Amino acid sequence: MVRNALLPLLLVTLPVCGQPATHLIHQHWQAFSDRIATVPGEAQISQQSLNQFPQELLLPVSQYPDLKRFSWAQIEKLYHIHSHCSEGENVLNDSADWRRAVQFELILCRGGKLPSQWSQHLSERHPAGGSYADRYVNYLKDHHEESDANAFLQQHANSLTLAHPLHPLHGIFASLSDTGQSAILGGSRYFLTKSGRLWRNTLTGIDVLSPEQWQPIADKAGIRITRSTEQISESCRFQYSNLCIEPRRTNVLWWQGGMLILLVIILGLIFRLGLERRREMKERQFILQLLTHELRTPITSLGFTVEQFRDEYDHLNEQSQHAFYRLLGDYQRLYRLTETSKGFLSGRREEGLDKQDAQFSEWLESIASQYDLHCHIDGDRRVSLPYYWLGVCLDNLLRNAVLHGKPPIYLDAQISDSLLIEVRDQGASPARWEKWLLTEKGDGMGIGLMIVNRIMRRIGGRLTHLRHPTRYILELPL
Structure with missing residues (x-):
């Protein structure tokens, strides 16, 4: 948005270098x-x-x-x-x-x-x-x-x-x-x-x-x-x-001086906006770090509660047992979120990026089963990946396709020298300069395509966006 706002001003300030007509x-x-x-x-x-x-x-x-x-x-x-x-x-x-x-x-x-x-x-x-x-x-x-x-x-x-x-x-x-x-x-x-x-x-x-x-x-x-x-x-x-x-060029010095002052002002604005953006990112990171730290205490307390219910599991009726399973799943997800977020926000790339060895198709099906889509895997095998953060990125892309895309939705994965996961729908997404997406809002807390892009870079991969039709590709070298 900042770049788009400054672009017309920069075009106005550029000197016209064409020669006058003969x-x-x-x-x-x-x-x-x-x-x-x-x-x-x-x-x-x-x-x-x-x-x-x-x-x-x-x-x-x-x-x-x-x-x-x-x-x-x-x-x-x-x-x-x-x-x-x-x-x-x-x-x-x-x-x-x-x-x-x-x-x-x-x-x-x-x-x-x-x-x-x-x-x-x-x-x-x-x-x-x-x-x-x-x-x-x-x-x-x-x-x-x-x-x-x-x-x-x-x-x-x-x-x-x-x-x-x-x-x-x-x-x-x-x-x-x-x-x-x-x-x-x-x-x-x-x-x-x-x-x-x-x-x-x-x-x-x-x-x-x-x-x-x-x-x-x-x-x-x-x-x-x-x-x-x-x-x-x-x-x-x-x-x-x-x-x-x-x-003859009239008032050359005045014109050059005015252009220099205007250029300094523009560069100053860009520098200031860059500092403001950096400050905002630091504040957001601090808030996330604070939330992660403060959530650890209630999550730990929740873990003790889950353990107490586990000891009494045999005495619970069937409905309470199903409620216990949901509680146990939510606790494990919250615990994993706080532990991995702590490493991700620490500034040290090696922390929070632990890899797990698993059958790739089982992991992919566990995520795809929540959505109505067509899934295809080419070259399935056991592979060691940072499944948690990769799952966060893929889940966000799938939710984004369901909420904003046009069905049918396809999920294609290919494993060779690198891992390629493509989420495709039949819509046409706007260009980057038309819409700079910072946050996607849907059911729960969407982290946005910008955050997905940063997570992929953090784990050594990249996010590719193609428009016609809308395609998002997660690429990670193995």
Whole structure:
């Protein structure tokens, strides 16, 4: 009953661990995007100015070898040409791109200058990485006059890659990592730096928002934005570019504190109820011990009375003799009850559990004869058992079946390596959580299924309860 009363409260206090629906996070993110669009940022470059530069040369990938158009063998061949100023006989490719790369290396190796028709190819990528303009301006600075390099830059600065220090936009994007450059210049709307600055790519250009500008807007939108170091993070509920977006939990500390207090209260109640139950059990045990002790004196006196009647048995009439037999049977039962209960209540398992050797079928029939039922025994033999306590348990189950079950009632017993006694009727008993039976009341003093269960455990066995139909099984190893 205590467990059933606390179960709904425990269910209420459990936190809900399910993730919010993805579309709700999308709604919060859209609300953030709409609000942030109205906030002016620190302008970096307009979209019109950005469009004047070849996008391919702005991306960090332009610094790597162009393996889509050239093989490693060709790149190694170009290095050989660059070092020895000789093309050699091994022509790996006869395409226009390859012939142009070979011509470029031969001109630079021999200290010459590019002819004017090369102007249209300076923004193309060199097979080994970078643009032809990158390599040519470096060549002019190292092997020709400074004025030659400056004159070249005035006409072809836009043909440099963004990574080149002389590119017009290099200073703007130098603080942005290669990943950030790839995201912002590759089409992503946002990128978050380590310092918390939010780069933004809009229709009008690229600007930057400080944490003081975008974080309050994220709070109002109900989301928490952090920086993800992975391209695709499994820990993020929703990810855009390198932004990890999750719903913001409000009043987390208050909620956790409240839950902790409530949990402590519940545990305190459970502990207190456990102590109360233990105290009640001790009081009941004390009362049983007191009754057992106090009954010994009148039972002893009753024994003397029985002995006196025994001496006068031959002088009694037939009706009085039958009354004497009933008195003698009740005295023996009371005497056995007090003696075995004293051991059972002592706390020492070996006391009160004396076993007797008898024919099992005779003992079973002596109990079953009191009830209208079908009895069957499989494997009958003489066996040593604690017949008194086993009889108390079986008698209680039979009385319970008669009073609360549905006939017919069956009593089946089987003896092998263990003793199995099954009491079965045709009813359907309630589930344990529906009815926690503490005491069965019938004719006389019923001890209840809970006590039967405890007696069986005390004598080394167990009680099993099955519901459809109602079956109670006493199992005791031999």
